[in-house]
Amino acid sequence: MSLETLQEQVDGLMDKYTELLLGDTSPELKEKVKLWAMYTHLSKTMPPLAKHWNQTYPDAKDAMKELVAEIKTMNEEHRKAQASNKEAD
Template sequence: MSLETLQEQVDGLMEKYTELLLGDSSPELKEKVKLWAMYTHLSKTMPPLAKHWNQTYPDAKDEMKELISEIRKLNEEHRKSQDTND
């Protein structure tokens, strides 16, 4: 399998994941979910690296915190809308 094929397939996976997580899979939301997923995984598997990055780029750390809050809020809203539709 070529890297291009793998990228296309993973992109499809990310699109579906974003849709299931947030109820929408716009290109902007997909990119936000990619950043959120990568940072969340990195912070759990390599906390010293995340801490170093946070200290090196405090503005980016603040942006990431806002992004995490946005994803959480959108997910909660999506879950509530799913509960009312059932």
């Protein structure tokens, strides 16, 4: 499989993941979800690297914290909207 084909298929996966997570698949949200997923994975699998990055780039650390909070809030809102829709049916 070519790298291009793999990239296209992973892009489709990110579309679906972003849609299920947040209820929208805008290019901006997809990029935010990619950053969030990468950082979350990295912080769990290589905590010393995440700590080093946080100390080296405190502004980026703050931006990442804001991004994590934004995605969490959007996910909660999306889940509430889904629950409301199910109750209305």
